[in-house]
Each structure stands twice: as structure tokens, then as C-alpha cells.
Amino acid sequence: MIGYFKTVFLSTWAFIEGLWITLRYLFKPAVTVQYPTEKLVPYDAFRGALLFDPATCIACSLCAKACPSACIALASQTHPETKKRVPKPEWYTLDLGKCNFCGLCQEACPTKPKSVWHSLDYEYSFSSRDEMVRCWKPGFPLAGRVWDPRRKEFRDLESHIPVREVEARK
Amino acid sequence: MQSEELIVTEGGLEMDTMFVNMGPQHPSTHGVLRLGLTLAGEVITKAFPDIGYLHRGTEKLMETRSYHQCVVLTDRWDYCSAMTNNLAFCLSAERLFGTQVPPRAQALRVVMCELNRIASHLILLGTYGIDIGALTPFLYTFREREMILDLYEKCCGARLTYNYIRLGGVAADIDSGWVAKCREFLEFFKPRLDEYDTLLSFNPIFLARTKDIGIISKETAVAWGLSGPNLRGSGVSYDVRKSEPYCGYEQYDFEVPLGASGSCWDRYFCRVQEMRQSVRIVEQALAELPTGELMAKGVPKIPKPPAGEAYAHVEAPRGDLGIFLVSDGGAAPYRLHVRAPCFINLAILQEILVGKKVADVIAVLGSFDIVLGEVDR
Numbered sequence: 001m002i003g004y005f006k007t008v009f010l011s012t013w014a015f016i017e018g019l020w021i022t023l024r025y026l027f028k029p030a031v032t033v034q035y036p037t038e039k040l041v042p043y044d045a046f047r048g049a050l051l052f053d054p055a056t057c058i059a060c061s062l063c064a065k066a067c068p069s070a071c072i073a074l075a076s077q078t079h080p081e082t083k084k085r086v087p088k089p090e091w092y093t094l095d096l097g098k099c100n101f102c103g104l105c106q107e108a109c110p111t112k113p114k115s116v117w118h119s120l121d122y123e124y125s126f127s128s129r130d131e132m133v134r135c136w137k138p139g140f141p142l143a144g145r146v147w148d149p150r151r152k153e154f155r156d157l158e159s160h161i162p163v164r165e166v167e168a169r170k
Numbered sequence: 171m172q173s174e175e176l177i178v179t180e181g182g183l184e185m186d187t188m189f190v191n192m193g194p195q196h197p198s199t200h201g202v203l204r205l206g207l208t209l210a211g212e213v214i215t216k217a218f219p220d221i222g223y224l225h226r227g228t229e230k231l232m233e234t235r236s237y238h239q240c241v242v243l244t245d246r247w248d249y250c251s252a253m254t255n256n257l258a259f260c261l262s263a264e265r266l267f268g269t270q271v272p273p274r275a276q277a278l279r280v281v282m283c284e285l286n287r288i289a290s291h292l293i294l295l296g297t298y299g300i301d302i303g304a305l306t307p308f309l310y311t312f313r314e315r316e317m318i319l320d321l322y323e324k325c326c327g328a329r330l331t332y333n334y335i336r337l338g339g340v341a342a343d344i345d346s347g348w349v350a351k352c353r354e355f356l357e358f359f360k361p362r363l364d365e366y367d368t369l370l371s372f373n374p375i376f377l378a379r380t381k382d383i384g385i386i387s388k389e390t391a392v393a394w395g396l397s398g399p400n401l402r403g404s405g406v407s408y409d410v411r412k413s414e415p416y417c418g419y420e421q422y423d424f425e426v427p428l429g430a431s432g433s434c435w436d437r438y439f440c441r442v443q444e445m446r447q448s449v450r451i452v453e454q455a456l457a458e459l460p461t462g463e464l465m466a467k468g469v470p471k472i473p474k475p476p477a478g479e480a481y482a483h484v485e486a487p488r489g490d491l492g493i494f495l496v497s498d499g500g501a502a503p504y505r506l507h508v509r510a511p512c513f514i515n516l517a518i519l520q521e522i523l524v525g526k527k528v529a530d531v532i533a534v535l536g537s538f539d540i541v542l543g544e545v546d547r
Binding site: 007010011014017018021022031042043045046047066067068100101102103104108118 | 306
């Protein structure tokens with residue numbers, strides 16, 4: 001009988017102790033971020049969705065060799081008369097569905113500024129597999145375009161938020 | 171659910187034994203684990219863990235990738251503590267190459283791995299509470315874990331799959347701002363551990379669910395090859411950081427917490443105490459952080475080690491993680507084998523679950539802190 005009341009007392013006491021901890025946090029500011037309305041900006045080093053700059057790329061394909069999941073493919077331009085390779089990309093594709101976000105391509109890129117780099121964009125979404133493959137040709141925007149198989153043409157990304165303009169958290 | 175044998179008696183239909191599938195879609199199996207339980211009434215007579223639902227063949231994939239690319243794949247084994255996976259692979263590969271890692275990189279590796287140990291144990295604290303029925307601690311532990319992930323994001327750019335520890339060193343340096351932020355976290359974190367003890371560890375309801383449940387004796391634990399907190403919960407003092415120090419662990423002052431009886435609660439409490447020790451190690455490492463290089467000199471872009479084999483193991487949060495690496499002189503490993511602690515810890519379930527009630531299965535399984543990504547690889 002004493003043991004029973006002891007258990008009841010101890011359990012109740014533990015209950016009150018636990019609630020006391022919870023109560024103390026009640027008057028402190030909340031740590032949660034209300035995501036769609038509030039947004040965290042990542043740090044400088046953050047590895048988000050890859051961006052590519054066709055203007056600085058020298059088509060050395062070091063990034064394609066460095067990639068562990070072979071998600072990068074590219075072809076260099078050829079000179080129309082001499083048929084020699086020109087250090088400019090003709091097209092460049094990146095399969096974000098395969099991407100590991102490891103940063104090895106960015107490290108391998110020899111150009112300054114980097115022609116392939118991780119942006120701070122963490123809000124990319126896809127509604128089909130075709131959208132995962134981003135393509136760049138000379139003159140395309142940094143975020144690239146995706147191939148639309150129905151219309152047989154490249155189209156811009158829908159609802160793409162260029163976090164590149166946002167300053168990183170220090 | 172299928173009955174194995176039906177017996178018709180005067181009282182009606184009685185089931186002799188019953189086979190129950192727990193998982194692979196069960197919230198408390200922490201991933202995709204299937205437990206096949208044979209029940210007599212409510213008591214388990216036979217149990218077997220069925221694994222392989224998350225098999226991705228990383229050991230085989232690594233045979234076609236260069237050593238730098240392999241580090242990326244190691245992140246995906248134990249995704250709750252990817253740093254120690256990176257470290258185990260890099261230590262093994264460095265042994266193959268004969269690379270000497272600079273002292274600053276060694277200290278940074280220790281800091282990152284110990285922070286990762288805290289983050290990993292915080293997941294156990296939170297989810298084990300949920301398994302048992304206490305939801306609140308989860309909210310607190312994940313708040314602290316978030317701070318550690320923030321530190322990682324600031325340093326190496328990723329929050330889960332870091333690819334931070336590289337062959338011959340580490341990828342990124344930390345600055346004084348990072349150190350200050352880390353110290354701030356440690357100061358914030360120390361009193362929180364006492365809160366967890368109040369909320370969960372010494373809660374009579376939690377104690378009733380976990381104490382004297384799933385007891386593993388010293389001999390059984392050693393016989394089944396347990397490692398990590400699961401082994402130390404049974405009172406066996408074995409820690410790779412002490413027995414075979416790597417990355418300069420011998421210069422840090424810390425204790426190896428041991429459990430008394432090997433029950434679920436002992437395994438759980440071992441981890442709580444380990445977090446206190448990890449805080450101590452991080453503080454010591456930050457206090458005497460050497461200056462200098464981050465990467466060893468002479469690590470080529472596509473490394474080709476001499477033919478041979480190497481084994482290195484580290485104390486991962488879940489146990490003794492070992493990598494056996496065979497090279498034939500090529501750019502990719504000839505063979506790689508992972509001694510995954512979760513995989514080996516899981517096997518003992520078939521012995522200790524026998525004779526337990528169904529309600530205790532979750533308490534026992536949760537106390538082993540398995541990550542199915544590492545079990546199946």
C-alpha cells in the first residue's frame with residue numbers, strides 16, 4: 001500500500017517537474033521558423049542548387065570528371081571553319097535528380113569566377129523528371145532552362161527564386 | 171498477420187502461435203526494418219530481423235569511383251553521423267597512401283566528430299522518447315541538434331551529408347566566429363542535459379518501461395560482437411578512442427561511461443553521459459587548436475595508392491565502424507568492406523527478444539539506436 005502511494009507520488013512529482021521545464025520555455029521567444037512566411041537565409045558556404053555561367057566556362061570538363069554521380073554532361077563548341085575545338089561550351093546539362101550536392105564540381109572548376117557553383121537556393125522543386133535536367137546554352141540565364149518534350153523547346157524554370165541576389169548569412 | 175496453427179476447442183477458436191510482421195512500414199523501426207515475430211499469446215517465441223530494404227550497394231559502387239568521390243558515398247551510410255563515416259574511410263585510405271595529416275586538420279576532425287556524436291545521440295534521445303510515449307523531449311533535442319547543424323552549415327556548407335573530412339585533411343577551415351559560436355552552443359547545451367534527465371532519464375514512467383527490460387549480460391554482448399554504447403551499457407569498457415586512439419584522441423581527457431546491468435535504460439543513459447564527455451572533448455580541442463595547414467601536401471587529384479590493403483576503425487556514435495580497403499594500384503578501390511556497427515548490433519535481437527512481450531519490442535529495438543542506412547548500406 002505504501003509502495004503504491006509512493007509510486008503515485010513520484011510519478012506526479014516527475015510530471016510536475018517536467019511541466020515546470022515546459023512552463024519556463026513558454027515565456028521565451030519561439031525557436032521555430034514559420035517557413036513559408038519567414039525564410040532562413042543560408043550561410044555563405046551553403047551548398048544549394050547548382051548554377052552555371054556559360055560565359056566564363058572554358059569547357060574543360062573537369063567538373064564532369066569530378067562528379068561522383070555523373071550528373072554533368074557538356075559539349076564544347078567547334079570552330080565553323082577549322083573544325084577545331086573552341087574553349088566555349090555548346091551545351092551544358094546538369095541532372096539535379098542525380099546531384100549529390102557534394103561540392104566536388106565547384107572545387108574542380110578552374111575558372112575565376114567559378115563557372116559552376118552551389119547557390120544558396122534551397123527552394124527548388126520539380127514536377128517531372130524532365131525538369132530535373134537543367135540545360136544551358138550560350139545566352140541562357142544562370143539558373144538554366146529545362147527541355148519541354150511536348151512543345152519541343154526550352155522553357156524557363158517555373159517559380160524559380162534566385163537566392164543569388166540575397167546576401168548570405170554571416 | 172497469419173496464423174500458423176488453429177486449434178478448435180470448446181471455448182471456440184484459439185490460436186496456438188501467430189506470426190506478426192512488424193515493419194517495414196512501422197514508425198518505430200527507424201527506417202525500413204522488418205521484424206518477423208512469432209507470438210504465443212503476447213509472448214515472443216521467435217524473432218528475426220529482416221533487412222535489405224535500403225540496400226544501395228555502396229560497397230560495389232565505390233569500386234568504380236576515385237578515392238575523393240568515395241567520400242561522398244560514405245556520407246550515405248549512417249546519415250545521422252556522416253562525419254565519422256568520412257573519417258573512417260579517410261583514415262583507412264590514408265593508411266594505404268601513408269599520408270600524414272597536419273595537426274590542425276586532426277583537431278578539426280575531432281571537433282567535428284564529437285559534435286556529430288552529440289547530434290546523433292540527440293536523435294536517439296528524442297526518438298526513443300517518442301517510441302516509449304514521451305513526445306516532449308524530442309522537441310528539445312531537435313532544437314539543440316539544429317544548432318549543431320547550423321555550425322556544420324557555416325563551416326562546410328551541408329547539414330546532413332557533409333563531405334567535409336577529405337583524404338589528407340579537411341575541406342574547410344573554421345574562423346574565430348565559428349569557435350565563438352561553438353563555445354556559445356556548448357555553454358547552452360550543458361544545462362540542457364540536466365533538463366533531459368528530468369524530462370526523460372529519471373522519469374518513473376520511462377524507468378518502468380526501460381529498466382530491467384532487454385538485459386544483455388557481458389558475455390552475451392561480447393559473444394554477439396556488440397560495440398559502442400550498446401556494449402558499454404552492459405559494463406564492458408571498450409572504446410576505440412581509448413584502446414586504439416586515432417586523430418590524437420590520446421591527448422584529450424575524457425571518461426568512458428559504463429552501464430551497470432545492460433538493460434535498455436543503461437544503454438540509453440550511456441549515451442546521455444557520452445554527450446557530456448563529448449562536450450568536454452570539444453572544449454579541450456577548441457582550447458588548444460593548433461594552427462597550420464588543413465590538407466596534407468601531395469594528395470593528387472586522382473590518387474592511385476600502391477597495391478595493398480588497409481584497415482582502420484573509429485568509434486562512431488553507434489559503435490566500432492571499420493573500413494577494410496583493398497587496392498590493386500588503380501584509381502578506384504579494388505574492394506571495400508564496411509564493418510557496420512548497426513548491422514552487427516541488430517543481430518542480437520533474435521536472442522534477446524525471445525520471451526519478451528510485444529510491448530517491449532519497441533523499447534528494446536529503440537535502445538539499440540540503429541540506422542538502416544548503415545545496416546543495409
